[in-house]
Amino acid sequence: IPTAGVVGLLPMVTYFFLVVAMYAFLGNFLFALLSRTSVSPKHKSTQALTTIIAAVAGISYFLIQSYYRDMLAELATLADADNRQTLMRESYNAIGQYRYMDWAVTTPLLLLKMVSFLRVKLHEIKRPLAIMLLADFFMILTGYIGEQQVGFDNEVLAGPKLIWGAVSTVGYIIIPFTLYKLWKQYADRALPKEQQAYRLMALTTVTFWGVYPIGYILTVFAIDTNWIHITFSIADLINKVGVGLVAYWAGRETVKYAP
Amino acid sequence: IPTAGVVGLLPMVTYFFLVVAMYAFLGNFLFALLSRTSVSPKHKSTQALTTIIAAVAGISYFLIQSYYRDMLAELATLADADNRQTLMRESYNAIGQYRYMDWAVTTPLLLLKMVSFLRVKLHEIKRPLAIMLLADFFMILTGYIGEQQVGFDNEVLAGPKLIWGAVSTVGYIIIPFTLYKLWKQYADRALPKEQQAYRLMALTTVTFWGVYPIGYILTVFAIDTNWIHITFSIADLINKVGVGLVAYWAGRETVKYAP
Ligand SMILES: CC1=C(/C=C/C(C)=C/C=C/C(C)=C/C=O)C(C)(C)CCC1
Ligand SMILES: CC1=C(/C=C/C(C)=C/C=C/C(C)=C/C=O)C(C)(C)CCC1
Numbered sequence: 001i002p003t004a005g006v007v008g009l010l011p012m013v014t015y016f017f018l019v020v021a022m023y024a025f026l027g028n029f030l031f032a033l034l035s036r037t038s039v040s041p042k043h044k045s046t047q048a049l050t051t052i053i054a055a056v057a058g059i060s061y062f063l064i065q066s067y068y069r070d071m072l073a074e075l076a077t078l079a080d081a082d083n084r085q086t087l088m089r090e091s092y093n094a095i096g097q098y099r100y101m102d103w104a105v106t107t108p109l110l111l112l113k114m115v116s117f118l119r120v121k122l123h124e125i126k127r128p129l130a131i132m133l134l135a136d137f138f139m140i141l142t143g144y145i146g147e148q149q150v151g152f153d154n155e156v157l158a159g160p161k162l163i164w165g166a167v168s169t170v171g172y173i174i175i176p177f178t179l180y181k182l183w184k185q186y187a188d189r190a191l192p193k194e195q196q197a198y199r200l201m202a203l204t205t206v207t208f209w210g211v212y213p214i215g216y217i218l219t220v221f222a223i224d225t226n227w228i229h230i231t232f233s234i235a236d237l238i239n240k241v242g243v244g245l246v247a248y249w250a251g252r253e254t255v256k257y258a259p
Numbered sequence: 260i261p262t263a264g265v266v267g268l269l270p271m272v273t274y275f276f277l278v279v280a281m282y283a284f285l286g287n288f289l290f291a292l293l294s295r296t297s298v299s300p301k302h303k304s305t306q307a308l309t310t311i312i313a314a315v316a317g318i319s320y321f322l323i324q325s326y327y328r329d330m331l332a333e334l335a336t337l338a339d340a341d342n343r344q345t346l347m348r349e350s351y352n353a354i355g356q357y358r359y360m361d362w363a364v365t366t367p368l369l370l371l372k373m374v375s376f377l378r379v380k381l382h383e384i385k386r387p388l389a390i391m392l393l394a395d396f397f398m399i400l401t402g403y404i405g406e407q408q409v410g411f412d413n414e415v416l417a418g419p420k421l422i423w424g425a426v427s428t429v430g431y432i433i434i435p436f437t438l439y440k441l442w443k444q445y446a447d448r449a450l451p452k453e454q455q456a457y458r459l460m461a462l463t464t465v466t467f468w469g470v471y472p473i474g475y476i477l478t479v480f481a482i483d484t485n486w487i488h489i490t491f492s493i494a495d496l497i498n499k500v501g502v503g504l505v506a507y508w509a510g511r512e513t514v515k516y517a518p
């Protein structure tokens with residue numbers, strides 16, 4: 001593995017964050033697995049969702065950091081700073097795509113986890129839930145297609161990429177609207193702690209989830225893509241590990257009002 | 260890893276679905292494992308079947324996506340569109356065969372899972388069950404042999420392939436007939452929720468299972484085989500994860516009428 005002496009500091013710090021995120025998801029996975037029995041019975045399946053999300057994210061980061069390391073090795077063979085920047089930008093499109101495959105599975109599960117704090121039976125909200133999950137998958141798939149709008153040398157095709165991004169945003173908008181509708185309709189069934197957890201988690205879909213479309217747009221400009229890797233890694237930790245901890249605490253606080 | 264700029268969009272979307280399916284089976288595996296204790300005692304072994312099916316499918320998709328990625332790398336070295344199409348068609352026969360090895364184990368388990376909702380002792384239905392499982396294995400093995408009817412350059416030999424397909428179909432037809440016979444004979448022993456689950460699951464053998472023979476036939480024509488990969492991945496998710504969730508819900512609903 002190269003070091004900053006050869007490839008520069010920022011790529012090494014990026015690599016650091018990618019490996020740290022992988023370890024954090026491993027920890028998240030084990031914690032969710034081992035703390036299953038500390039939450040109220042109703043929230044055991046919530047813990048199962050956290051376990052699955054952490055496992056998928058962990059494997060995804062394993063792949064991402066390993067391709068990133070291969071890229072670093074190639075980077076070390078390039079002497080010219082311009083060539084290096086080109087390699088990093090172009091490899092970003094290849095490496096970044098692994099995030100979308102992760103999201104295709106983990107974002108629907110994150111939404112299910114949020115909804116599980118409302119104490120509604122899933123068949124009561126079949127329609128809005130199905131629409132939200134489909135909108136979410138649509139958002140990820142069209143975003144992936146947009147990410148693939150690159151030329152033969154992996155240069156981003158700005159026009160098509162932004163159009164696909166706009167298409168994807170249609171799916172995105174449906175998510176917070178549906179969560180808000182469900183909140184207004186069913187909030188009073190939940191315990192105060194559960195309401196608080198739902199509010200906090202649903203809020204991330206309009207705050208920390210917003211980091212991803214911003215990063216998507218920034219790739220169109222001449223930004224150093226390592227910054228996007230670092231930001232996405234931190235956002236992933238908040239959206240997955242952070243939300244997982246909120247769910248755990250709320251699940252533990254409600255133990256005394258079982259089930 | 261290549262991107263659409265080099266190999267085109269459809270192969271990349273195919274790769275996306277293969278990796279997403281792999282993650283989904285990992286999630287399915289963990290969920291079935293962690294929710295064992297939430298179903299009625301009688302259906303614990305059903306959850307075990309779901310766990311096994313998901314594990315085999317997950318490993319199978321790991322292999323398929325990794326061979327597919329190697330194929331993409333080779334695709335990136337070909338400049339001519341015709342040559343690319345040829346490589347994809349020819350590699351399909353090599354990569355697609357891994358599905359049959361998965362099916363040889365998972366389809367008998369899927370059938371056992373369905374039957375487990377009828378509340379019959381297995382030795383009561385020894386004969387029809389054995390015939391159905393043998394017919395199923397016969398269907399997969401002869402289908403695999405049919406899939407191997409290719410020339411030295413991996414070109415499909417249409418005639419022999421279709422003949423083996425017809426042979427395989429004989430095994431296929433036995434499956435829904437047996438399931439229907441068992442239903443008529445034993446349905447009244449099952450709880451309403453179990454009847455509903457059985458009906459839903461047995462119906463997939465004549466609906467979503469039908470996708471596979473159609474895909475088999477289509478390989479004989481000049482179709483882009485990536486569409487078959489995508490369709491099979493979605494069908495696999497419905498037939499394995501979807502049916503697994505149906506079994507889970509039915510198993511959970513019957514907890515109050517234990518065992
Ligand atoms: C709107 C939009 C997007 C939204 C992505 C989101 C919202 C991703 C969320 C990911 C999460 C929550 C990961 C979990 O850790 C894309 C696909 C970038 C494409 C451009 C338009
Ligand atoms: C009839 C027929 C076939 C049937 C295949 C089936 C029915 C496969 C089912 C697979 C399942 C259910 C997988 C689980 O996810 C073959 C072998 C393609 C060969 C052509 C004739």
